[in-house]
Amino acid sequence: MAEHVVRVGLPGAVMPAGALDVDTGRILAPDLGESSAADVLADVAAERSLLLEAQRIARLGSWTFDMASGLGYLSDGLCRLCGLSPRATLDELLALVHPDDQPAVARFRSRLCRYRSAQPIELEVRDLAGERTYLVRARTECDANGKPSKVHGTVQDFTKFRAMERQLTQDGRLFREAQRVARLGTWEWNTKTGDCLWSSMLYELAGVEPGTKITYADYLELCHPDDRGWVDQRWQELAGTKRPVECEHRVIRPDGTRRVFRIRGEAAGPDSGDAVMIGTAQDVTEQRSTETRMQRSSKRFTDLVAITPVGIALFDDAERLVDANDALCSLLGMDLDQLRGMTAEQLTHPDDRPTSRGGSHSFHSGQRVLATATGKPVYCELNATVSVADDGQRFWLVVFADVTDRRRAAERLRYQATHDELTGLPGRAAVKELLAKLLGGRDYERIALLFCDVDNFKRVNDSLGHDVGDELITALARRLERGLPPSCTVARMSGDEYVVICSDVEEVGGVDALANLAASLLRTAVPVRGQLLRVSACIGAAVPSGQDTSGADLLRFADAAMFAAKARGTGRVSLASDALIASANSQMLLEGQLREAIANDQLILHYQPVVGPDGTVLSAEALVRWPHPERGLLLPGEFLPVAEQGDLLGELDRWVLRAALTEAAEWPQINGSTLGGGVGIAVNLAGLVPGDPEFVEVVCATVAATGIAWDRVVLELVETSLIDLPSRSREAMAELVERGVRFAVDDFGTGYSSLARLKELPAQIIKIDRRFVSGVATDASDFAVARALVDMARAMGRSCVAEGVENATQFHVLRGVGVDAYQGWLLSRPLPAKDFREILKLGPVHIPSGA
Missing domain, CATH: 3.30.70.270 (Reverse transcriptase/Diguanylate cyclase domain)
Structure with a gap:
């Protein structure tokens, strides 16, 4: 092995003579002969070559550090492993360690300096990128005095091993999770000894304390008594024949709860011996419970289809009938054998087939007319859904509801409506x-x-x-x-x-x-x-x-x-004619404008006082005016016929009632008194009358919204609207009268009933029509009528108001016969709201003396 000596961390240390033995770390003696030295070098080279190859295969390198001299050595295998140059230092090697692992390296070095045992210690570190993992092993060598002198170590690339460990750990976790989700446990049974090995999941499924020793006899004890005999027979067949076995049986757990297990077993592999059987056990209690419920539900559905009065049929993809209930057979007057195989088109009445209605003969939705065995049409409403049988075949489930009677009733209703x-x-x-x-x-x-x-x-x-x-x-x-x-x-x-x-x-x-x-x-x-x-x-x-x-x-x-x-x-x-059409169009336009004016509060009210004999203002009649943007101020005579023709009288009455009561509720009070506050407000109604179902509701809601006192409200109605009232309308009027509302008969004496019906009118005030008032001072007949009206009203406890009083003579004659109140231009013209407020502040109205 080539010599590679470096100085590490100890400045001023002297490099010793001789060569460093890579394996032992010892310095070779320099006094060998040439022949012996050559042999040794050859052996060393061969050994070095083997060592490098072994290090390459093991992805391993070695290192040595001399504490006394501060010299460090990195093997060529370590340099190649870490991608360092052949002359790299130990510091360069340490610089390749991930920053997060540097504190652990420092603790590792400190521990080596104090370590006295010959056993190596280990450390795992990562490279700078954090992609590879290295296992560092090192042991400390002590001198004769027991003091640490050298450290020998190896570095091995453990990336693949750690990945395999992580995969194995993950596989184990997934296997355990899969067992938990599937409620599946594993077991092993030694048929010779009777001992069993259970997975932790199987312990949990069986409700047995984990770690408890389990034998085959213990397992049989958990089986339901009624199942124990045949279950034992099945497993003995497995032990004898070694052929895979599967069975499903009930289990009674130690806590008394009952479960259903599906168990599979077979002989283990040859490495485990002939006596070892392995298998799985799965808790299928919920599945069996669900299946049972589905079977019961299916049975109930079948029974329901059989007894339901609505026709039900199954059609295949070719839309041929394959099955039907008794109700459909009865509806069409055919038995199932006749219906089976008929297409949707064949079941449809000829008048409702595609050629007659331009559509499909499909029974998927909508309404169809079926034909009975005698050809009679049957109107049906269809509801259909597609379903798939257990064998994967698709079919249509169609419900036929007989709506023939309902259709005829609808036709009758339509006839009645039209x-x-x-x-x-x-x-x-x-x-x-x-x-x-x-x-x-x-x-x-x-x-x-x-x-x-x-x-x-x-x-x-x-x-x-x-x-x-x-x-x-x-x-x-x-x-x-x-x-x-x-x-x-x-x-x-x-x-x-x-x-x-x-x-x-x-x-x-x-x-x-x-x-x-x-x-x-x-x-x-x-x-x-x-x-x-x-x-x-x-x-x-x-x-x-x-x-x-x-x-x-x-x-x-x-x-x-x-x-x-x-x-x-x-x-x-x-x-x-064209002129008449133009006039009608003009009326139509005016009607639309009036409708808009009502909706947008573009109408106004004038008020005409109704005074007592001494001039005191008792009440005021609200009279509607329309400030037309093009035609100026329109009086009721100009637009009421338009409102009547356009069915707007009811809306107009509602507007007038709301506006008048709102204004009257704010009439002024002077010096803390209720001057003006007690003055009544009269509203003439033409569209909103007692016969209207909403009459009482509208009046009550308006009074409540405006806050006006009930006894200040006077509702004026023409005589004809009060004749022959139904009992419900009279009850509506009575309900309002109880609250304080008063009713007045407007223009009395002009209707067909006249005096003969006066007693029957549910009103508290009689307003004498102006045609009798105008001639009261000059026409004896008018005077007689006026006096008779006053006398009859007084006898019946009602008060009289004279309309159209235009001169002082009329006033004084009427006062002479006992009229209670007066209304007309003599006393005041209809006034805008602001001017009427001023009238109230001035006190009693001045009445001219008679001629």
Whole structure:
């Protein structure tokens, strides 16, 4: 071995003469002869070569350190192992150690300096990159005095060994985890001695204390008594035949719990001897429990399918029926043998096959019409799902719900929804649907629409009763149906209004001829209950003004024409002219603007005082005004008809009620008194009336939201809305009266009931109509009516308010007959909210003396 001596860490040390023996570290004597020295050198070279090869194979190198001289030696194998030059020093070697391992190296060196034993000590270090691991072994050599003098050591690349150890450790951990997850343990059984070796997992599965000595007899003791005999027989077969065995049996653990084990066993390899058997034991209790539940569930499902009243069938991928329950067989009137093999298309009624409905015959979803054995259609609703059998074959499970009765009921409901119950004619919804269909076609120019309104029909109802009115309406419907050509459809919109839709007006000679024909049919004497009722009707006719005319437009044009006809008298006919259409469009525009104004609080209220005989302001009537952005301030007469036609009266009433009560709740108080605070607020209602289901709810919610006192609220209703009220409406009014609300009959004396019905009206205030007030001082009849009204009201405990008081003479005459309160221009015009507040602050209203 070549000599390689270095000085390490001890400056000033003297290098000794001679050569250093690599293996022993001793200095060779320099006094050998030449022949002997040559032999020795040859032996040393051979030995060195073997040593280097052994070091290369073992990935190992050696080193020596002389403590006295400070000289260190690194073998060539170590230099190659660590990638150092042949003349590298020990310090260079130490510099290759990972920084995190340097403190451990320092402790290792310190320990070597104190070490007295001949046994080596070890240290593992990493290289600078931390990628390789080296095992350092070293022992200390002491001199004659027992003092450490030299250190001999080796360095071996342990990277592969540590990787193998980590892999083995990981494999062991994964094996243990796999056993835990699979609840699987391993065992070994020596059939000669009966001793058994169990894995720790098997101890846990069996509920036995780990480390307990287990024999084959102990294992049999854990088996369920009913299973013990045949289990022992199986394992004895394994011991005798050496053929693999598998069995499943019950186990009773020491704590009394019962489990199910699946055990596999076979003979061990030849290295273990003929008497050793090995195997696995797995706890399959949960799996067996699940399987049992699934079997029971499957049985219940099978039973459920058999008894369910809904048809159920299985179809293969070719959509051929392979199985069906009794309900489907009964539904189709065929037994299972007849149904089996039939395709979805064969089961479908001919009217519902793909050629008739342009779709697939698949039974995967939706609705289908099936055919019974007799060909009768059965309407079914389908629900389907795909499933896979145990053998992997896919099939469809389809549920057929018979909805034939439900479909017929739906058709009846649709008929009822689209047809008039009294006459059987199409109703408003059907009219809209038919118009949309006709106007969307190519021949829209040939369409005509008539709007017919029976003249004075209300008088028939009021004088002869609603039953007679219903008979008249039905008789007129039949006359229209029989008398109009086939291209005409007669419909009833509501009450005494009919609509005639003609798909080909040219067939009857034009719209004029059609309108006159309908008018002649409705101008007749109808026998009803033994008497003849002579009737007539006003008719409005309209045709599309262009391709963009909608059904709603056509109805609106015809309706406007009908009102124009009525304005000319009874039995009249009017055609919707361009001017009339323009007027109707203007009304439509105004309706939209009014709707927007209500929604955006763009209306305002004026207030007209109602005063007592001494001028004290008792209440004020809220009167709505519309500041139109283009037409200026509009009075109710200009937009209330628009609100009525657009079904906006209810929304308008709600707005007025909310705004009026909010304003009245803030009317001023002076000097701490309630001057103005006790003044009532009257709101005239036309759309929100006691018959409305939301009447009480709306009033109560508004009063609560504004905080106004209940007894300050007066709700004015026209006389006709208070006649023949149903009991529920009277109860609604009574509920509000109990809380303090008062009801007033507006314009009393102008309705059909007049004085005869005064006693029945559920109201506390009677407002005498202005037509009687205007002539009270000059017309004896008006004076008599006014006095009679006051006397009757007083006798019934009601108060009277005179409307339209415009001069002092009227005021004093009415005060003379006992009128309780007065309203009119003599006392005050309707005032904006700000001006009305000033009136309240001034006190009683000045009343001029009589003429």
